[in-house]
Each structure stands twice: as structure tokens, then as C-alpha cells.
Amino acid sequence: MFSSPFLAETGAIAQFAGRFFREGFRPRYEVREFFHQCYVVGYQSLPMVGITGFIMGLVLTLQSQPTMAKFGAEAWVPTMVGLTIIREMGPIITALVFAGKIGSSIGAELGSMRVTEQIDAMEVSGTNPFKYLVVTRVLATTLMLPLLTVLADGIGLYASYVGINTQGTTTLALFINNVLSGLTFAEVLPAFFKTFFFGFAVGLVGCYKGYHATKGTAGVGAAANSAVVVSSLLIFILDLLAVQITGLLGFN
Amino acid sequence: MPNNSTSNQVRLGLFVVVGVGCLLVVLYLLGRQQNLFQSSVPVQADFRNVSGLLKGNNVRLGGITVGTVKDITILNDTTVRVQMNLNQDVQRFVRRNAVASIGTDGLVGNTIINLTAGPGAAPAVQAGDVLPTSEQASLDAMLATLNISNQNLVGITSGLRQVTDKLNNSEALWQLLSNEQLPADVRRSAQNAAAASAQLAAAATDVRQLTAGVRRGQGPLGYLLTDDAFANQIGHAARQLAGTSDTLAVTLNGLQRQLQRGGGPVQTLLTDTTAARQLRQTLRNTAQSTAKLNESMTALQHNFLLRGYFRRQAREEARLAACAAARRARDSARLRE
Amino acid sequence: MSPGTLPQPAAAPAPRNAEVVLTLEHISKSFGDNHVLRDFSLELHRGENVVVLGKSGSGKSVLVKCMIGLLRPDAGRITVLGQDISTLDHEEMDQLRARLGFLFQSNALYDSMTVRENLVFPLRRQWLADRRDQEADLVQQALEDVGLADTANKLPAELSGGQRKRIALARTLILQPEIILYDEPTTGLDPITAREISALIRQVQQKYNTAAFIISHDMDSVRLVADRVALLAEGGCYAQGTYEELARHEDPRVHDFFT
Ligand SMILES: Nc1ncnc2c1ncn2[C@@H]1O[C@H](COP(=O)(O)OP(=O)(O)OP(=O)(O)O)[C@@H](O)[C@H]1O
Numbered sequence: 001m002f003s004s005p006f007l008a009e010t011g012a013i014a015q016f017a018g019r020f021f022r023e024g025f026r027p028r029y030e031v032r033e034f035f036h037q038c039y040v041v042g043y044q045s046l047p048m049v050g051i052t053g054f055i056m057g058l059v060l061t062l063q064s065q066p067t068m069a070k071f072g073a074e075a076w077v078p079t080m081v082g083l084t085i086i087r088e089m090g091p092i093i094t095a096l097v098f099a100g101k102i103g104s105s106i107g108a109e110l111g112s113m114r115v116t117e118q119i120d121a122m123e124v125s126g127t128n129p130f131k132y133l134v135v136t137r138v139l140a141t142t143l144m145l146p147l148l149t150v151l152a153d154g155i156g157l158y159a160s161y162v163g164i165n166t167q168g169t170t171t172l173a174l175f176i177n178n179v180l181s182g183l184t185f186a187e188v189l190p191a192f193f194k195t196f197f198f199g200f201a202v203g204l205v206g207c208y209k210g211y212h213a214t215k216g217t218a219g220v221g222a223a224a225n226s227a228v229v230v231s232s233l234l235i236f237i238l239d240l241l242a243v244q245i246t247g248l249l250g251f252n
Numbered sequence: 253m254p255n256n257s258t259s260n261q262v263r264l265g266l267f268v269v270v271g272v273g274c275l276l277v278v279l280y281l282l283g284r285q286q287n288l289f290q291s292s293v294p295v296q297a298d299f300r301n302v303s304g305l306l307k308g309n310n311v312r313l314g315g316i317t318v319g320t321v322k323d324i325t326i327l328n329d330t331t332v333r334v335q336m337n338l339n340q341d342v343q344r345f346v347r348r349n350a351v352a353s354i355g356t357d358g359l360v361g362n363t364i365i366n367l368t369a370g371p372g373a374a375p376a377v378q379a380g381d382v383l384p385t386s387e388q389a390s391l392d393a394m395l396a397t398l399n400i401s402n403q404n405l406v407g408i409t410s411g412l413r414q415v416t417d418k419l420n421n422s423e424a425l426w427q428l429l430s431n432e433q434l435p436a437d438v439r440r441s442a443q444n445a446a447a448a449s450a451q452l453a454a455a456a457t458d459v460r461q462l463t464a465g466v467r468r469g470q471g472p473l474g475y476l477l478t479d480d481a482f483a484n485q486i487g488h489a490a491r492q493l494a495g496t497s498d499t500l501a502v503t504l505n506g507l508q509r510q511l512q513r514g515g516g517p518v519q520t521l522l523t524d525t526t527a528a529r530q531l532r533q534t535l536r537n538t539a540q541s542t543a544k545l546n547e548s549m550t551a552l553q554h555n556f557l558l559r560g561y562f563r564r565q566a567r568e569e570a571r572l573a574a575c576a577a578a579r580r581a582r583d584s585a586r587l588r589e
Numbered sequence: 590m591s592p593g594t595l596p597q598p599a600a601a602p603a604p605r606n607a608e609v610v611l612t613l614e615h616i617s618k619s620f621g622d623n624h625v626l627r628d629f630s631l632e633l634h635r636g637e638n639v640v641v642l643g644k645s646g647s648g649k650s651v652l653v654k655c656m657i658g659l660l661r662p663d664a665g666r667i668t669v670l671g672q673d674i675s676t677l678d679h680e681e682m683d684q685l686r687a688r689l690g691f692l693f694q695s696n697a698l699y700d701s702m703t704v705r706e707n708l709v710f711p712l713r714r715q716w717l718a719d720r721r722d723q724e725a726d727l728v729q730q731a732l733e734d735v736g737l738a739d740t741a742n743k744l745p746a747e748l749s750g751g752q753r754k755r756i757a758l759a760r761t762l763i764l765q766p767e768i769i770l771y772d773e774p775t776t777g778l779d780p781i782t783a784r785e786i787s788a789l790i791r792q793v794q795q796k797y798n799t800a801a802f803i804i805s806h807d808m809d810s811v812r813l814v815a816d817r818v819a820l821l822a823e824g825g826c827y828a829q830g831t832y833e834e835l836a837r838h839e840d841p842r843v844h845d846f847f848t
């Protein structure tokens with residue numbers, strides 16, 4: 001019969017996702033662990049995400065300013081940077097950084113728990129490790145990435161404001177007005193909603209890779225590595241899908 | 253079991269609150285911008301052509317955004333109905349006879365709807381009113397401006413011609429002007445004015461031809477915008493005119509001062525002869541022409557077609573001036589050595 | 590645990606006629622071409638310690654993992670406390686597992702948690718909120734039983750191999766399960782600690798009348814804890830009997846373990 005490791009893997013991940021939906025919304029609910037994961041996944045990623053967001057905003061501004069000045073459209077820099085950050089750069093860069101930081105750590109953590117039988121030990125203790133480890137993490141990444149993205153967008157826009165003020169002056173109020181003038185709900189909401197899917201992808205792939213790690217320490221490394229690779233790829237694919245879908249819904 | 257200390261929970265809580273808060277603020281601001289939280293007055297207008305107007309585009313009154321486009325529907329093959337939501341608080345400023353027209357926000361900006369107050373008094377709009385529209389394609393508007401400038405030019409040219417003729421032909425004037433300096437001035441002005449009027453006439457013809465060409469669909473807008481020769485011509489003419497008007501002004505001032513101040517034979521002679529009347533008439537004409545000329549100049553300079561040219565011109569002059577200054581500085585430095 | 594309280598070895602008689610708590614019937618398990626278990630059958634009675642001997646790689650760990658439901662046998666039936674575990678769903682299995690204890694050969698301590706959290710984890714998992722107040726006492730008691738009362742706030746990584754084994758044992762015992770499965774409880778311990786652990790296993794058995802399934806290579810310990818010894822070879826139950834019976838067995842495969 002026709003067999004392909006790629007398809008097998010895709011099928012397995014889909015099955016894993018199915019299990020998440022089957023088990024994730026039935027008691028018992030691991031509330032404490034969920035909050036702890038939110039803290040780890042969300043709050044502790046903030047510095048990293050904040051720094052990348054700041055640099056993203058600054059660089060975008062400083063890069064686009066000369067070009068825009070050439071066309072005499074310097075006044076459009078806040079609008080353009082705001083649109084770029086909120087629609088695309090913010091979500092995608094935050095998600096990629098998040099995949100690098102959280103995807104790998106989840107992959108490595110669950111992977112090492114798997115190979116040292118800690119997951120089995122949980123099962124034996126009468127805990128459903130899938131709920132305790134996987135559901136909490138996937139939920140945490142799904143809910144925290146949008147928040148991180150919003151904050152990264154905010155920080156990035158502030159950096160853009162700072163960047164504009166290194167070349168000339170603008171007031172914060174004018175800057176905010178300029179940014180808002182380029183935005184509508186149809187731009188903000190799809191960009192916001194797609195980050196839920198990014199977060200879900202990062203958490204799910206990280207957990208899948210870790211949960212099914214084999215072959216000792218090398219397996220842990222491989223799990224962490226492929227968690228990042230696969231979830232980054234998935235983020236781009238989802239982004240493409242998001243563009244198509246928002247286009248179909250007529251939001252573009 | 254993670255040690256889920258209270259401070260961690262507080263931090264997580266803060267993180268979530270700030271994140272959600274940011275999102276809500278942005279959504280609220282956007283909503284306010286799109287007037288989601290304000291009751292609005294729906295009004296309509298029918299156009300033949302909405303030039304790419306989209307739902308959500310702004311509606312402006314006196315340049316201030318007062319509403320948004322809610323819906324655009326095709327009524328029939330020549331009519332597009334645009335439904336607008338006007339903010340409640342501006343309802344009383346928008347009269348029922350306000351004219352809606354399609355415009356653009358800057359040269360490359362969004363399409364917008366401009367509301368302009370119609371002539372005469374009218375009650376404030378009510379929900380569901382259909383506003384009258386004026387459809388002036390932007391190209392047409394531009395050509396109209398150009399046409400007016402052109403007519404002005406023609407007018408000025410004939411005015412100037414008259415003035416110069418009068419100045420030249422007025423024997424009495426020349427005899428009366430005993431002063432050595434003044435006649436020379438006047439003569440020069442007259443010559444200048446004559447030259448300028450000739451050039452102006454040529455420019456006016458050019459403009460007329462262009463306008464006609466564009467109207468017939470031969471000369472695209474791009475031609476107007478890029479044709480340096482034409483811009484040069486107009487620019488040259490304008491510069492000439494500016495110079496002429498300056499000279500004329502100086503001359504006139506001189507003449508007037510003389511007439512008022514000077515006692516002696518001139519003064520007495522001028523009090524009630526035809527020559528004097530003629531002279532005064534001429535002076536008035538000249539003054540009017542100069543004023544009109546200046547007006548026309550400003551109009552030309554503000555015409556966006558020529559704006560680029562004038563700006564380039566200014567830059568060039570500045571550069572030349574800077575070069576000259578530098579050269580002078582160098583020369584003087586060399587001299588000092 | 591002081592040496593003075595150690596119970597005398599091999600004091601308890603094998604409760605042969607007691608209720609059967611765990612039955613293995615014709616268990617087979619293979620990984621690919623590797624047929625680890627072939628038709629293995631065994632019974633475990635309440636209050637009885639059964640030791641399983643077998644060469645390394647003979648499938649002892651696989652056997653106990655089948656009993657606790659971590660591995661699913663290819664064939665055969667496992668009945669634990671009257672329930673066929675292959676018919677249980679996840680929730681029922683969790684409830685059953687609350688009555689079982691399992692000591693991993695690799696300890697499987699949660700290395701992101703301190704020793705105390707490791708011990709509290711199964712408690713919190715199994716208990717309702719009204720028993721929370723006993724938590725601290727139970728943790729303290731369990732740590733004292735394995736002689737490591739002062740390590741409560743350390744991380745597993747900060748402990749020696751033997752200490753980790755003892756913490757894992759404490760974690761297994763803290764829920765006072767009815768059936769305990771020990772996978773090599775004394776491996777890697779010094780003889781004195783090994784003897785203490787063996788004594789502890791006995792003590793637990795006598796105190797709570799638990800049944801225990803013990804995998805061990807340590808013949809000293811086997812002699813101390815075993816009521817019955819089974820030998821796993823060629824995937825089946827090759828021989829079984831008391832320690833003395835097997836020690837006197839003529840078959841060299843059996844005999845070799847006791848020399
Ligand atoms: N998850 C698994 N996948 C594939 N093979 C396995 C797996 N677990 C165990 N095996 C194989 O089953 C056999 C028995 O392993 P097991 O761990 O039960 O040995 P053991 O009797 O416990 O040995 P030891 O005394 O060294 O612990 C080994 O050959 C091993 O390769």
C-alpha cells in the first residue's frame with residue numbers, strides 16, 4: 001500500500017488534534033496547571049516578544065522612512081508601519097519567536113518526560129497526562145499568543161513612534177490618529193483571530209513531538225527541533241490560509 | 253505540581269489584563285472612528301459614477317469627517333446610489349440642499365464624498381433624505397481652473413496693451429514729465445509690459461490649445477504633468493509678468509508721488525485738463541492690471557500642474573544662489589590672500 | 590525508620606487461600622519480531638508478596654507495565670481487583686489505578702518538581718479537597734519511612750541515585766495502594782539500605798495487608814520479601830514456588846539464580 005512518512009505524520013498530528021478536542025473539554029479540568037502554563041508560556045515570553053516587537057517597529061520605520069520621503073509621503077509612514085505591523089509583521093514575527101521559544105521548550109520538556117517515563121508515572125498516578133500536560137499547554141499557547149501579539153504590536157508601534165521622532169517630530173496623538181486612520185475592523189480582527197490558530201499550532205505540534213518522543217536523549221533533541229521546524233512551517237501555511245479566507249469573506 | 257505562588261498569579265493577571273485592555277482600547281478607538289458607538293443619520297445620494305468609492309470611505313463636510321459610506325448599490329445602468337451614515341452631532345450643519353460630490357483625499361488617497369453647502373437656506377437633513385449631487389470629474393475641475401487662469405491672462409494682456417498704448421501715445425504726459433528720470437522709467441515699464449503681454453498672449457494660446465486637446469481626449473493628463481516645454485513657457489511668462497508688475501508698481505508709485513507732491517507747472521496743469529484725466533485713467537488701469545496680474549500669478553503657482561515646476565525652479569535658484577555665494581566667498585578669500 | 594523496628598524476615602506465611610486480587614491469563618506481548626511474553630499466567634493473592642525473577646531483557650518490566658495498563662498485551666486477559674482492564678475506559682482505569690502502586694525501574698520522578706511536590710502530586714490527583722489537611726503529615730510520614738525526611742525541598746536532580754529510588758518508593762507508598770508493583774526496588778542501593786527497603790516492603794505488606802508484585806535480581810532482598818517466587822523465562826512462567834522450593838529446584842535455569 002502507498003505509504004509516506006509525511007502523510008503519516010500529518011495524519012498523526014490531525015489525530016492528536018482530534019484527541020485534544022475530545023479530551024480537552026471534558027472534566028477533569030486541570031485549572032491550576034493551566035494557569036501555571038499560561039504564566040510560563042505567556043508572561044515569561046513577554047520580554048523576548050517585547051524586544052523583537054520593539055526592534056521590528058523601529059527597523060520598519062527607519063527602513064521605510066527614506067523611501068517614503070523620496071515620494072514626499074513621509075506623513076504616511078505611521079499609517080503604513082501601523083498597517084504592516086498589525087496586519088502581518090506583528091502576528092507572524094511574534095508567532096515565529098513564540099514557536100522558537102515555546103515550541104522547542106514544550107517539545108523538549110514533554111520529550112524528556114516521555115523518555116524518562118514521567119508521563120507513564122503520571123498515568124499511573126491516576127492523572128490523564130494528556131489532559132494534564134497536553135491540553136493545558138495547547139490551551140495556554142492558543143490563548144496567550146494573541147495576547148502576546150497584541151502587546152508586541154503595541155510595543156512595535158511605540159518603537160515606530162520613537163523611530164519617527166529620531167528623524168523629525170510627531171506627537172503621540174497625531175501618530176495614533178495616523179495609525180488608526182489606516183485601520184478598520186476588517187483589518188484588525190482577522191489579524192487578531194489568526195493568532196489563535198498560530199498559538200494552537202505551536203502548542204499542538206510541540207506537544208505532539210514531545211509526547212511521542214522516542215529513543216532517549218537524542219529523541220528529546222529531535223522532538224524540540226522538529227517542533228520548531230514544523231510549527232514555523234505551519235504558521236506560514238496558516239497565514240496563507242488566513243489571507244485566502246479573509247479574501248473570500250471579502251475583508252481584503 | 254508547579255509552585256504557583258501568588259505573585260506569579262498576580263503577574264499573569266496583570267499580563268492578561270494589559271493585553272486584553274490594549275485590544276479593547278484599539279477596538280474601541282476603531283469603533284469610534286467608524287462611528288459604531290454613535291447614533292447616525294442615514295442619507296443617500298445618487299451618482300452616475302462613484303470612481304471606486306468603497307464602503308467605509310469617509311464623508312466630509314468642510315474637510316471634516318462627518319460620516320462614512322454605508323452601502324453602495326447600483327440602481328440602474330446610469331445611477332449608483334450611495335448610502336451614507338452621518339454622525340448625529342453634525343446633522344444640524346448638513347442642510348437638505350448640501351451637494352454631495354466624489355473627491356479624492358490627496359492625489360493618491362482614498363475616494364471620499366465631499367458635502368458642500370448649497371446656495372440659499374434650507375432645513376437640516378433628515379434620515380432618508382436624498383442629497384443633490386454634482387459630478388465634476390477631477391480632470392474637468394482641473395481644466396476649469398486652467399481655463400480661468402487663461403482667461404485672466406488674456407484679460408491682463410489686453411489691459412496691459414491698452415496701458416502701454418496709452419502711455420506711449422499720450423503726448424501730454426511726455427511733455428509734462430519734465431523730470432529726467434521718470435520718463436525713462438515709464439518708458440522702460442511700457443516696453444517691459446509690451447514684451448510681457450506678447451509672451452503672455454502666446455502662453456494663453458498654448459494653454460487654450462492644451463485644454464482643448466485634453467478635452468478632446470488627445471492630450472492625457474500625463475502630458476500636461478510631464479511636458480516641461482509647456483511648463484517652461486508658462487513659467488517664463490509668469491516670471492516676466494512678475495518682473496513687469498514690479499517695475500510698473502515702482503513707476504506708478506513714482507508718478508503718483510510726483511503728481512501729489514509736486515507743485516509747479518505740472519501740478520497746476522494737471523488739475524483739470526483732459527490730459528490729466530487721461531493720465532489718471534491710465535494709472536488706475538495700470539494699478540488694476542498689476543493687481544490682477546499678481547492674482548493670476550498666485551493662481552498659476554497654486555495650480556498643482558505647475559506646482560512642481562515652480563518648486564523645482566525655486567530649488568534651482570536656491571542652488572544657483574548658493575553657488576554664487578560660495579564663489580563670491582571663495583573669490584573674496586582669494587583676494588584677501 | 591530505625592533498625593529496631595524492622596520486622597523479622599520471612600515471618601509472614603503465604604496466604605495461599607486468600608482472595609485473588611490480580612490474575613494474568615495467557616499473556617502474550619511482542620514488539621515486532623521480538624516476542625517478549627508468550628502465554629504467561631500468574632495469580633496474586635491479597636497479602637502476598639510475589640517476586641518475579643528473570644534474566645535482564647526477559648520481559649519483566651514489560652509484564653508489570655501490562656498489569657498497570659501502560660502496555661496492552663497482544664493476547665490474554667488481565668484481571669485486577671475483579672475488573673478486566675482491557676474493558677475499562679480512561680476514567681475507570683484512573684479509578685482502578687488509585688488502588689494500585691507502581692514503582693518504576695527508572696524511578697520516573699518529576700524532575701521539574703521538588704521532592705515534596707512529587708509526593709503531593711498523586712495525593713492531589715486522587716483526593717478530594719477535604720483531605721488536603723492531612724497532606725503535610727502524609728508527606729512527612731512517607732519521607733520518614735524511606736529515611737529521607739530532610740530532602741523535602743530538594744529537586745530530584747540534587748539527590749543521589751539511591752535517594753531517588755527511595756523517594757520514588759515513598760511516592761508509590763503514599764497512597765497506601767492495595768496492590769503494589771515494584772520494578773527492582775533495591776537495585777543500585779548499598780546492602781544496608783537495600784535491606785531496609787526490603788524490610789519496608791514487608792512492613793507495608795503486614796500493616797495494610799497489601800499484595801505486592803516485586804521484580805528483583807537482588808537475592809538477599811528476594812529472600813527477605815518473597816512469599817512466592819516466579820521465574821520468567823522464554824516469555825512464560827517457567828517455575829514458581831517458595832524461595833526454598835526454587836532454591837532446591839533441580840533445573841539449572843532455576844538453580845543458577847540462587848547460587
Ligand atoms: N517500548 C518497547 N519497544 C520495543 N521493545 C521493547 C519495549 N520495551 C521493552 N522492549 C523489549 O522487550 C524486552 C524486555 O524488556 P524489559 O524492559 O521488560 O526487560 P527486563 O526484563 O525488565 O530487563 P531488566 O532486568 O534489565 O530491567 C527487551 O528485549 C526490550 O528490547
Ligand SMILES: [Mg+2]
Binds near residue numbers: 651694
Ligand atoms: Mg526491567
